[in-house]
C-alpha cells in the first residue's frame with residue numbers, strides 16, 4: 415500500500431485555553447492510503463500531552479514505509495493488536511490515522527458507510543456538546559451566544575476564577591452544561607466542587623484530579639454526587655479494568671487509543687463494567703471527527719466539536735443538526751475536501 419501524508423495548519427476561531435495551556439492553531443497530518451486504487455483518508459493530530467509531536471509523527475511514518483502490506487483487514491489487525499501496535503506504541507495518532515484510513519477503504523470496497531459495516535443505526539447518534547474554553551468574561555459571553563445552535567455546552571474549568579465564569583454562563587443560558595477540569599483540582603477541591611456543581615445542575619465532571627492520583631480518584635468516586643468521567647486516566651482498553659473504581663465513565667478519543675478499532679474495544683471494556691461511555695476528541699479537522707462520529711451510536715455522551723472550533727476546516731463530513739450528529743451516508747468515512 416502506498417501512503418502519502420500532508421501537513422496542514424488550520425486556524426482556530428478563538429485561542430482555546432484549558433487548565434494546562436492554550437492553543438491558537440491546529441497542526442495536523444492528513445494520511446492518504448492507497449490500496450489497489452482505493453484511497454482511504456485518515457488524520458494524525460499528535461497530542462503533546464501524550465508525548466507526540468509533529469516530528470514524532472514524521473519519524474514514525476518514515477520508519478513505516480515498507481511495512482504497509484497485506485489486505486486492508488490484515489493491516490488493520492496488525493495495527494490494532496499485532497506487531498505494528500507494539501512498534502507504534504507511543505504513536506497513537508499515527509495508528510489512529512492508519513486505522514481510520516483502512517476503515518475508509520473497507521467501506522469504499524463494500525460500498526457501505528463505516529457505521530453500516532459496524533451494523534450501527536445512524537439515527538442513534540447522540541447530541542454533541544460544544545466546548546467553551548477558558549477566556550475573559552466578555553469573550554466567554556460571546557462564545558456562549560455564538561453556540562446558540564448547540565443544546566449542550568462543555569465548560570473548561572480547573573483554573574482560579576473558573577466558578578465566576580461558570581456562573582456567568584449559567585446566568586446567560588439555560589442549557590445543560592458539563593464540566594472538564596483537565597486534572598486541575600486536588601481531591602479536597604474536587605469533592606467540594608462536585609457538591610457545588612451538583613447543586614447548580616451540572617451534568618458531570620470530566621477528569622477533576624490528575625490521573626496519577628488514583629487513590630484520590632477512588633475517594634472522589636465514592637463521595638461525588640455527580641458522575642466522574644475519566645479522560646486523561648484512560649488511553650488503551652487495558653486501562654479500563656484498573657480505573658473502573660476511579661470514575662463512573664470513560665472518555666474515549668481516537669488520538670489517545672489509536673483509532674476506531676481500539677475505540678470499539680474500549681467501549682466493550684467499559685460496558686462489561688457498567689461504566690458510562692463518552693466519545694471525545696482533540697482539536698481535529700472533520701476527517702478524524704467524522705471517523706469518531708461513525709461509532710457514536712454506541713456511546714452515552716459525545717463531545718465531538720474539535721472541527722467546530724476551527725476557521726476554515728479543509729474537510730466536510732459529519733454534520734450537526736439540533737446538536738445531534740448527522741452521519742454521512744457515502745461509502746467509507748464519507749469525508750470530502752471542502
Ligand code: MG
Pocket residue numbers: 594596620621645646665694
Ligand atoms: Mg477532557
